[in-house]
Amino acid sequence: MNNEKKRGLSPVIASVLLILLAVILAVIVFIWAKSFIGESITKGERKIDFSCEEVSFRGEAYGGQIHIENTGTIPLYGIEILKKNLFREAIQTEILEQNVITGESVSVDAPSLNNGDEIIVVPVLLGEGEDYKKAYVCDKDYGIEVIVEP
Numbered sequence: 001m002n003n004e005k006k007r008g009l010s011p012v013i014a015s016v017l018l019i020l021l022a023v024i025l026a027v028i029v030f031i032w033a034k035s036f037i038g039e040s041i042t043k044g045e046r047k048i049d050f051s052c053e054e055v056s057f058r059g060e061a062y063g064g065q066i067h068i069e070n071t072g073t074i075p076l077y078g079i080e081i082l083k084k085n086l087f088r089e090a091i092q093t094e095i096l097e098q099n100v101i102t103g104e105s106v107s108v109d110a111p112s113l114n115n116g117d118e119i120i121v122v123p124v125l126l127g128e129g130e131d132y133k134k135a136y137v138c139d140k141d142y143g144i145e146v147i148v149e150p
Contacts, residue, residue: 041127041136043074048127052138057100059121061113062149066096066121069105076100077126080137081110084118090140095124097135117148 009017043051056072059079070076078097082090098108113119122143127136 041129041134043125043127043136048125048136051125051127052123052142055123055125055138055142057121057123057144059144059146060149061110061117061119061121061146064109064111064113065107066110066113066146067105067107068098068100068121070100070102073102074123074125075102076123077135078124079108080122080124080143081113082120082122082140082143083113084120090120093119095135095137097124113148115148115150119146119148120144121146 041048051074054072055074055076056070057076058069058071060067066079066081068076068079077099078095080095081093083093084090093112094110096108096110098106100106120140120143122140123138125136125138127134
């Protein structure tokens with residue numbers, strides 16, 4: 001027979017370790033799931049996504065500038081410029097913050113554009129979170145296509 005004493009974890013320590021493991025796993029799952037759930041940003045009384053549908057503006061690009069005229073009822077916080085590459089895919093080049101209220105026209109410097117570039121000008125809106133304001137870039141489907149002229 002074996003006369004050695006068998007030692008193991010006490011039930012209290014084992015319980016504490018199990019609870020600690022469960023809490024750590026819960027935190028990991030919470031952080032992981034939070035990345036899938038978007039923030040609730042609103043414009044007025046509704047989600048900001050729906051405000052993008054009501055945005056209406058015109059745009060031209062020449063002389064190293066983009067000229068924007070807001071013809072809708074939603075003020076623009078800025079614009080995102082997507083430049084098309086050789087495969088006609090839109091890639092982000094820059095976001096320009098320039099408020100454009102209803103009925104106003106503005107010109108924004110865009111030195112990274114070259115003559116003949118095909119770009120998509122996408123509206124950026126200013127939304128509201130719980131205790132903060134945040135810029136929201138609309139989907140490129142709400143943008144307008146512009147060819148940069150000399």
